[in-house]
Amino acid sequence: MSSSTHSQERVAVVGVGQTKYAAVRGDVSLPGLLREAVYRALADAHMTMDDIDAVVVGKAPDFFEGMMMPETYLAEALGAVGKPLFRVHTAGSVGGSTAIVAASHVESGVFERVLTIGWQQQSVSEAMWALSFPLPFQQQLVAGAGGYFAPFIREYIRRSNAPDDIGILVALKDRLNALKNPYAHLHEPDITYDSIKESFMLWEPTRYSETCPSSDGAIALVLANESAAEASAASSGVAPAWIHGTAMRSEPAMASGRDQVSPTAGKDCAADVYRQAGITDPRGQVDVVEMYVPFSWYEPMWLENLGFAPEGEGWKLTESGVTQMDGDLPVNCSGGVLSTNPIGASGMIRFGEAAMQVRGTAGDHQIDGARLAVGHAYGGAAQFYAMWVVSSDKP
Amino acid sequence: MRDVAVVSVAQSTHRRRVDDLNEVEMIQPVIHQAMDQIGAKIADIGFTVSGSSDYLAGQAFSFVMTLDAVGAWPPISESHVEMDGAWALYEAWIKIQAGHADTALIYSYSKASPGDLPRVLSRQLDPYYYGPLWPDSIAMAGLQARQMLDAGKISEEEMAEIAFRNRQVALENPHAQIKGSASVDELLATERTFDPLHLHDCPPISDGGVCVVLAAGDRAREWAERPAWISGIDHRVDSHNFGARDLTEAPSIVKAERNAGLHVGDIDIAELHAPFTHQERIVAEALRLPEDTVINPSGGPLAANPMMAAGLIRIGEVATRIMDGSANRGVAHATSGHLLQQNLVCVLDGES
Amino acid sequence: MAPADNDRVVSTLPEGLWSQPQPTGVPDFGSDAEEVQRLRLPASMRYRFTPGKAMTRYLEGLKEKKFLGERCPVTGDVYIPPRGMSPVVGLPTTEQVEVGPKGSIASFCVVHIGFGEKAPPTPFVSALVLLDGAAVSTYGTLLEVPIEDVRIGMRVEPVWVPDEELTYSAENVTHWRPIDEPDVAPETLKGHF
Numbered sequence: 001m002s003s004s005t006h007s008q009e010r011v012a013v014v015g016v017g018q019t020k021y022a023a024v025r026g027d028v029s030l031p032g033l034l035r036e037a038v039y040r041a042l043a044d045a046h047m048t049m050d051d052i053d054a055v056v057v058g059k060a061p062d063f064f065e066g067m068m069m070p071e072t073y074l075a076e077a078l079g080a081v082g083k084p085l086f087r088v089h090t091a092g093s094v095g096g097s098t099a100i101v102a103a104s105h106v107e108s109g110v111f112e113r114v115l116t117i118g119w120q121q122q123s124v125s126e127a128m129w130a131l132s133f134p135l136p137f138q139q140q141l142v143a144g145a146g147g148y149f150a151p152f153i154r155e156y157i158r159r160s161n162a163p164d165d166i167g168i169l170v171a172l173k174d175r176l177n178a179l180k181n182p183y184a185h186l187h188e189p190d191i192t193y194d195s196i197k198e199s200f201m202l203w204e205p206t207r208y209s210e211t212c213p214s215s216d217g218a219i220a221l222v223l224a225n226e227s228a229a230e231a232s233a234a235s236s237g238v239a240p241a242w243i244h245g246t247a248m249r250s251e252p253a254m255a256s257g258r259d260q261v262s263p264t265a266g267k268d269c270a271a272d273v274y275r276q277a278g279i280t281d282p283r284g285q286v287d288v289v290e291m292y293v294p295f296s297w298y299e300p301m302w303l304e305n306l307g308f309a310p311e312g313e314g315w316k317l318t319e320s321g322v323t324q325m326d327g328d329l330p331v332n333c334s335g336g337v338l339s340t341n342p343i344g345a346s347g348m349i350r351f352g353e354a355a356m357q358v359r360g361t362a363g364d365h366q367i368d369g370a371r372l373a374v375g376h377a378y379g380g381a382a383q384f385y386a387m388w389v390v391s392s393d394k395p
Numbered sequence: 396m397r398d399v400a401v402v403s404v405a406q407s408t409h410r411r412r413v414d415d416l417n418e419v420e421m422i423q424p425v426i427h428q429a430m431d432q433i434g435a436k437i438a439d440i441g442f443t444v445s446g447s448s449d450y451l452a453g454q455a456f457s458f459v460m461t462l463d464a465v466g467a468w469p470p471i472s473e474s475h476v477e478m479d480g481a482w483a484l485y486e487a488w489i490k491i492q493a494g495h496a497d498t499a500l501i502y503s504y505s506k507a508s509p510g511d512l513p514r515v516l517s518r519q520l521d522p523y524y525y526g527p528l529w530p531d532s533i534a535m536a537g538l539q540a541r542q543m544l545d546a547g548k549i550s551e552e553e554m555a556e557i558a559f560r561n562r563q564v565a566l567e568n569p570h571a572q573i574k575g576s577a578s579v580d581e582l583l584a585t586e587r588t589f590d591p592l593h594l595h596d597c598p599p600i601s602d603g604g605v606c607v608v609l610a611a612g613d614r615a616r617e618w619a620e621r622p623a624w625i626s627g628i629d630h631r632v633d634s635h636n637f638g639a640r641d642l643t644e645a646p647s648i649v650k651a652e653r654n655a656g657l658h659v660g661d662i663d664i665a666e667l668h669a670p671f672t673h674q675e676r677i678v679a680e681a682l683r684l685p686e687d688t689v690i691n692p693s694g695g696p697l698a699a700n701p702m703m704a705a706g707l708i709r710i711g712e713v714a715t716r717i718m719d720g721s722a723n724r725g726v727a728h729a730t731s732g733h734l735l736q737q738n739l740v741c742v743l744d745g746e747s
Numbered sequence: 748m749a750p751a752d753n754d755r756v757v758s759t760l761p762e763g764l765w766s767q768p769q770p771t772g773v774p775d776f777g778s779d780a781e782e783v784q785r786l787r788l789p790a791s792m793r794y795r796f797t798p799g800k801a802m803t804r805y806l807e808g809l810k811e812k813k814f815l816g817e818r819c820p821v822t823g824d825v826y827i828p829p830r831g832m833s834p835v836v837g838l839p840t841t842e843q844v845e846v847g848p849k850g851s852i853a854s855f856c857v858v859h860i861g862f863g864e865k866a867p868p869t870p871f872v873s874a875l876v877l878l879d880g881a882a883v884s885t886y887g888t889l890l891e892v893p894i895e896d897v898r899i900g901m902r903v904e905p906v907w908v909p910d911e912e913l914t915y916s917a918e919n920v921t922h923w924r925p926i927d928e929p930d931v932a933p934e935t936l937k938g939h940f
Contacts, residue, residue, distance in 0.1 A: 008493055008494045009493075026784055026785060027784075029523065030522070061449055061455035061456060062449055062450060062477070062518075063449065063450075063455050065522070066518065066522065066788070066790050067518055067519070067522050067526070068448065068449075068450040068515065068516070068518035068519045069448065069450075069477055069478065069519050069731070069732070070519075070522075072519060072632065072635055072731065072732035072733070072736055072737055073519070073520065073521050073522070073635050074635075075632045075633070075634060075635050075736070075737075076634055076635065076636065080632055081632060081633060081634050082631060082632075082633075082646070082647070082650060083631060083632065084629070084630050084631060084632070085630075085631075085632040085737065086476070086478075086482060086485070086486070086630075087476060087477050087478055087482075088474065088475070088476055088477075088486075089449075089458070089475055089476065089477035090474055090475050091456050091459060097474055101474065101486060101489070104486075104489050104490055104493040104495065105489055107492075107493035107494070107495075108489045108490075108492035108493040109396070109492065109493075110489065110492060136796045136798075142858075142861050142862055142863050142865055142866035142867070142873070142888065143856070143858045143861070143862065143866075143873035143886070144858070144860060144861070144862035146860075147856055147858050147862070147873045148886075150856030150858075150873075151853075151854035151855050151856050151873070151874070151875050151940075152854065152940065153856075154854050154855065154856055154899075155853075155854045155899075155937075155940075158899065158933065200859065200860075201857070201859045201870075202858075202859055202860045203856045203857070203858050203859070203860070203873070204856050204857035204858075204859070205856075206856075246495075247472070248472050248473065248474060249470040249471065249472060249473070250443075250462060250467055250470060250471055250472075250473035251467055251468060251469075251470040251471075252462050252463050252467050252468065252834030252835070253459060253460075253462075253834070254463070254826065254830070254834055254883050255467075255468050255834045255835045255883075256819075256822065256824040256826070256835065256882035256883050256938070256939065257468075257824075257835070257882075257938050258938070258940065259937070259938060259940070260940040263470075264469065264470055265470035268469065268470050269470075272472075380456065380459050381459075383459070383462075384473075413797070414797055415797070415799070415800060415803075416797070416799050416800060416831075417797055417798060417799025417800075417801075417802065417830075417831070418799075419799070419830055419831055419832055420799045420800055420801065420831040420832070420839075423831070423832055423837065423838075423839065426837070427837065427838075437837065452794075453792070453794030453796070460830065462834070463830055463831075463832040463833075463834040463837065464832050464837050465837050466832075466833070466834070466835060466836040466837025466838070467834070467837075468834065468835040468836070506797070508795070508797075509794040509795045509796055509797065510792055510793070510794045510795075511792065511793065514792060515792060518790070518792075522788070523786065526788070526790075527786070527788050
């Protein structure tokens with residue numbers, strides 16, 4: 001069902017705030033962790049908590065922190081008392097879908113300035129357990145989370161005939177990019193092609209150094225309608241990142257005919273968001289991409305799934321350096337999920353980093369002149385997708 | 396603002412324990428009934444959103460499997476909230492207002508029977524100070540009831556009357572779990588199992604689900620002869636710090652009601668998501684309901700309380716009575732968190 | 748500072764990889780009082796699981812060493828393990844169809860890091876097995892074959908626990924092993940993950 005002719009409010013990102021991501025943020029309580037991101041986002045937007053009309057939060061399974069529905073506990077910490085407070089949970093894509101729900105809050109015309117936060121405190125419990133603890137009657141996935149995805153990576157390699165070190169190239173790029181991102185969890189200045197190649201093989205073909213870490217952290221965005229965005233920009237001197245399109249798609253985990261290598265839901269999500277944003281040639285028009293790559297090989301797979309490369313050729317963009325920061329389609333300049341992964345936040349980090357690029361606030365990992373950026377998140381058994389397109393130009 | 400209405404509602408028959416079905420099998424007939432009633436297919440739905448909780452199921456990502464009940468192929472635009480379905484409906488309403496969809500399918504469900512619900516709900520509390528004490532949800536409600544009694548805002552008799560009234564009227568509700576009640580005197584003679592609460596002051600533990608379809612403008616008129624238009628909807632949250640707020644009041648309901656514009660017209664019925672008897676008084680007063688308002692013609696959560704669905708059911712019950720012509724205008728209330736911390740108010744009208 | 752949690756084996760991960768790490772330094776508040784930086788709050792809750800009707804039928808089949816999938820009423824695809832619904836149409840699947848017991852390897856990976864107490868010694872092969880007649884594959888462990896010989900399209904059969912240990916559980920199948928049949932073409936397995 002396509003959207004109607006109802007006119008939407010324009011919405012823009014006017015503030016982004018991130019915590020320093022780490023394996024354990026033992027220096028802050030949960031509210032403290034969130035406020036670190038929230039204060040930075042509000043400062044970036046030149047706003048205070050009083051300016052915010054609604055708060056939309058998202059995070060992945062509550063088993064990570066041992067707390068059910070934590071948003072009610074966090075009402076004060078988020079400045080939400082007396083305001084609408086909303087909590088989204090769409091598995092791994094949650095950071096992205098939360099940002100989209102927040103954007104819809106503004107587009108609806110009901111709210112002017114919305115604060116949205118994604119977070120996860122993975123150090124509180126045990127990440128692998130919280131993701132897939134054993135259930136009675138069911139077969140335990142003794143291969144673990146990465147073992148679930150590795151067979152699909154193998155199938156991608158088989159279909160595309162990609163050289164077997166493409167994954168290493170992606171991991172090297174993302175980890176080196178992370179050195180230019182002060183917030184990233186993993187800062188590995190000594191990382192090399194060989195050090196990745198020699199790292200412990202986990203689930204062939206994915207090695208330890210080609211796998212995302214488990215992180216604590218939070219990211220907050222401030223979204224505003226046109227007049228509030230212009231006011232914020234006038235005050236801060238920083239351009240808003242105008243949202244040109246948002247889309248979410250889901251498909252069932254076990255449907256016959258699903259292609260887990262390039263899922264239809266991902267393709268449909270991309271097609272929808274490109275249509276909204278007027279992108280007909282993604283490879284040519286998009287300046288920078290932040291995509292959700294938790295295991296290195298997902299970069300070439302998503303390049304194809306999102307229409308940046310024809311089927312079977314995503315790996316060529318990686319191999320030829322196109323996705324490097326000095327290439328013409330930089331991917332994951334922030335270091336990506338491979339360098340930082342608080343699951344509930346990771347999707348929103350992609351969306352926030354895309355916004356930072358078109359606002360010119362990405363610091364050392366800024367792509368000069370970036371005007372059009374794509375943020376992408378996925379979750380579940382590669383079945384939930386969320387994407388947005390942001391630009392320094394108004395839609 | 397676009398005109399958005401409820402055009403279809405379906406519920407399961409709520410039971411203490413649905414032992415033979417898993418969540419998917421339980422919710423699927425409800426979803427399909429809601430769709431079949433209006434002859435809709437998933438392809439007619441612009442946005443799907445559900446409300447449920449991992450902690451009830453005892454499984455991470457538990458909502459993922461219920462997507463099977465929808466038939467999400469080709470892929471659909473879909474989302475999920477870890478909150479009562481009333482908030483899932485709010486997300487759908489926002490989506491339609493934003494112009495991203497003209498129709499929406501909302502469902503929520505819970506099987507609380509696998510776990511020890513009152514204990515499970517203690518995981519929702521401040522993890523540093525309250526959670527480690529494991530105060531179950533009934534104990535928390537008892538604290539609030541004590542405050543109400545001591546403040547003279549309600550009496551034990553009135554609480555029993557609320558229990559009696561709700562469960563008696565539930566005899567007319569085919570979906571209700573507890574139908575009929577002992578007399579007020581008999582109720583008062585029972586033990587105060589959770590002093591000051593008697594068993595009758597507490598909601599049942601229920602397994603069940605509900606599904607609602609929303610549509611905008613002319614689409615709503617195609618699907619329902621008399622759509623139940625949402626004339627106002629708003630939600631707010633109060634402080635979690637139970638020592639810092641007056642538990643006998645609910646400021647978030649006052650604010651949400653004002654924003655939802657309840658009192659611009661007459662109110663025929665009110666469905667209140669007040670799981671404990673004393674809470675019905677708090678909610679009714681916060682909403683400033685006139686004395687003669689019919690409260691909980693369905694029997695309310697005291698007759699059936701599937702967590703994560705009970706709030707959406709309230710909206711469904713008001714909508715159903717508007718759609719069948721037995722009411723013109725009504726209000727539905729949903730709550731989340733402990734002790735009425737977070738509240739949603741939805742005003743429905745037979746006129747757009 | 749709380750010690751690492753040693754009394755619960757949840758993974759066999761090596762130190763530093765997603766295991767409970769030690770926290771960073773404590774800021775100096777300039778006081779003699781012992782600072783509380785972390786609280787160790789064990790929490791446990793018990794749940795009684797309901798497999799539901801479809802899963803119950805499947806488990807009953809497994810007790811008899813049968814793989815019982817269920818057919819989608821619209822597309823005819825057979826799903827295993829059955830969840831009671833055809834995910835493509837959202838309608839109940841009620842027709843049981845026996846599939847397998849043989850199958851083909853649709854894809855696999857070599858696992859060097861097992862998870863949980865039941866994981867076999869590493870390295871081992873975790874494979875997606877497409878049972879004959881089924882439309883979707885299931886995960887299983889592939890043993891009794893040198894790892895380098897494992898290929899997509901390889902034919903396999905299940906290995907069951909001894910009869911007296913059969914119960915209502917997917918763990919009746921301890922693992923899969925190759926059989927002497929020609930491989931199936933990998934292209935036929937596409938779309939059946």
